Amino acid sequence: MSEVDKRESGVAAAGDWTYASAPESRDIVRIAERYGHFVGGRWLEATETYETISPRDEEPLAAVGQASAAEVESAVAAARAAFADGWSSLPGSERAKYLFRIARILQERSREFAVLESLNGGKPIKESRDVDLPLAAAHFFYYAGWADKLEYAFPNRTPRPIGVAGQIIPWNFPLLMLAWKVAPALACGNTVVLKPAETTPLTALLFCDVLRQAELPDGVVNIVTGDGRTGAALVESDGVDKIAFTGSTEVGKAIQRQLAGTGKKLTLELGGKAANIVFDDAALDQAVEGIVNGIYFNQGHVCCAGSRLFVQESIYEPLVAKLKRRLTTLRVGDPLDKNTDVGAINSAMQLDKIRELVASGEEEGAEIYQPPCVLPEKGYWFAPTVFTNVAQSYRIAQEEIFGPVLSVLTFRTPDEAVEKANNTPYGLSAGVWTEKGSRILWMAQRLRAGVVWANTFNRFDPSSPFGGYKESGFGREGGRHGLEPYLRFDE
Numbered sequence: 011m012s013e014v015d016k017r018e019s020g021v022a023a024a025g026d027w028t029y030a031s032a033p034e035s036r037d038i039v040r041i042a043e044r045y046g047h048f049v050g051g052r053w054l055e056a057t058e059t060y061e062t063i064s065p066r067d068e069e070p071l072a073a074v075g076q077a078s079a080a081e082v083e084s085a086v087a088a089a090r091a092a093f094a095d096g097w098s099s100l101p102g103s104e105r106a107k108y109l110f111r112i113a114r115i116l117q118e119r120s121r122e123f124a125v126l127e128s129l130n131g132g133k134p135i136k137e138s139r140d141v142d143l144p145l146a147a148a149h150f151f152y153y154a155g156w157a158d159k160l161e162y163a164f165p166n167r168t169p170r171p172i173g174v175a176g177q178i179i180p181w182n183f184p185l186l187m188l189a190w191k192v193a194p195a196l197a198c199g200n201t202v203v204l205k206p207a208e209t210t211p212l213t214a215l216l217f218c219d220v221l222r223q224a225e226l227p228d229g230v231v232n233i234v235t236g237d238g239r240t241g242a243a244l245v246e247s248d249g250v251d252k253i254a255f256t257g258s259t260e261v262g263k264a265i266q267r268q269l270a271g272t273g274k275k276l277t278l279e280l281g282g283k284a285a286n287i288v289f290d291d292a293a294l295d296q297a298v299e300g301i302v303n304g305i306y307f308n309q310g311h312v313c314c315a316g317s318r319l320f321v322q323e324s325i326y327e328p329l330v331a332k333l334k335r336r337l338t339t340l341r342v343g344d345p346l347d348k349n350t351d352v353g354a355i356n357s358a359m360q361l362d363k364i365r366e367l368v369a370s371g372e373e374e375g376a377e378i379y380q381p382p383c384v385l386p387e388k389g390y391w392f393a394p395t396v397f398t399n400v401a402q403s404y405r406i407a408q409e410e411i412f413g414p415v416l417s418v419l420t421f422r423t424p425d426e427a428v429e430k431a432n433n434t435p436y437g438l439s440a441g442v443w444t445e446k447g448s449r450i451l452w453m454a455q456r457l458r459a460g461v462v463w464a465n466t467f468n469r470f471d472p473s474s475p476f477g478g479y480k481e482s483g484f485g486r487e488g489g490r491h492g493l494e495p496y497l498r499f500d501e
């Protein structure tokens with residue numbers, strides 16, 4: 011019996027994984043019928059609105075403002091005034107108090123935020139509850155700690171705030187991306203105008219209530235909602251000193267072109283097509299868990315998702331068998347059910363994109379596997395999917411799908427793994443699974459990716475910088491590195 015056969019035997023067959031439903035109550039959340047824009051600490055009536063829905067059943071949730079260029083300008087003016095009126099000159103220790111307060115309030119109200127996040131965005135409640143909310147609070151705690159230590163973070167330099175930061179965020183981690191952007195900006199003494207994604211504005215709007223509870227001075231954080239036009243108006247505004255953008259590479263490139271020569275600072279966190287690489291000495295069951303977490307976490311709506319799985323040839327068959335068996339145990343369904351592993355696709359548009367790329371994979375000759383699962387009739391759903399028999403040139407191996415779709419490829423040697431893993435315009439993250447510490451370090455030095463995880467995947471911590479190589483963008487968020495884009499230095 012070979013080593014692999016030995017490891018393969020004795021694996022329990024997938025049994026009956028039907029669970030009774032365990033719905034989280036939504037009574038804790040009160041959603042208004044209509045929202046305006048949060049400008050200068052007050053709600054500004056929106057001149058135009060659109061409807062935000064829940065992707066789990068297309069239920070309309072609220073009317074939300076579609077900010078015009080003029081409304082964006084009033085938010086920018088409020089942020090400028092707050093910057094000049096004292097926020098930028100407040101001692102760091104005073105700014106820290108507000109950040110600590112925000113962090114604590116987010117913890118206190120975490121259940122409310124988690125339910126709203128799952129309702130508006132479609133992610134499983136266990137993820138909003140156990141990942142998004144704790145991490146969002148942790149970011150505020152972390153940057154609160156830096157606010158009065160900026161001189162120590164940058165010795166022999168004189169760090170100063172930049173001014174007004176325009177921040178544009180996507181729909182995959184709505185509150186968490188807000189925290190990633192707002193916390194360092196405030197810690198460094200800047201003021202903010204933030205635009206959440208069109209499909210997921212509600213937790214950002216609820217966050218305005220946290221700001222009021224924390225008694226943050228008016229105008230330090232302003233929130234305007236709307237689609238790409240609102241984002242474009244924010245980028246164009248003369249009153250903005252820095253743009254921080256997370257989203258698609260396409261829009262990121264357009265923003266970079268728009269800002270060229272203006273002197274505005276820019277950080278871009280864009281797409282990814284991460285390689286998750288499994289060597290034949292890895293703990294296979296552990297690797298399978300990491301692969302599942304890597305691509306099915308948040309329906310694969312993750313810029314650093316492990317969407318390309320590279321398996322060493324000698325373990326290809328047992329690993330793929332284990333992976334397929336594991337997929338049959340994933341529960342797909344209501345995001346508000348505490349047992350749900352894979353929730354709803356965020357929008358009809360994203361569902362179309364996933365379907366189109368999956369169809370291209372089948373047409374190009376890849377072999378598709380989807381576990382048997384019953385998808386709800388209403389709403390936007392896509393079954394967890396694995397493609398085998400994938401060539402490097404296929405679109406499903408090249409393009410970001412941003413859905414629960416994994417492409418499996420193989421390699422023989424570490425050199426080949428590096429070569430193939432780096433064969434992408436992106437470079438946000440990568441994963442390596444092996445028992446050998448030396449090989450982890452060898453691989454990490456060669457992989458062109460901002461984050462390399464070893465024997466784990468999709469781990470986040472506020473103290474750890476995150477960001478891309480190549481078309482995945484530039485600038486870092488998180489850690490001490492995450493302060494720098496929000497500071498200027500008089501040298």
Ligand code: NAP
Nearest residue numbers: 179180206207208237238241242257258261280281313412
């Ligand atoms: P996107 O259009 O780039 O959205 C990101 C943010 O930018 C949203 O708030 C968006 O508003 C805004 N925006 C759109 N056009 C803009 C413009 N011209 N100027 C300024 N801001 C603008 O991304 P998406 O349409 O949501 O998703 C498209 C693809 O991007 C996905 O399929 C995925 O591949 C990738 N993506 C990557 C990430 C990531 O974390 N790296 C996140 C989300 C999506 P709207 O919400 O109105 O579009």
Ligand code: MG
Nearest residue numbers: 208238258261
């Ligand atoms: Mg868009």
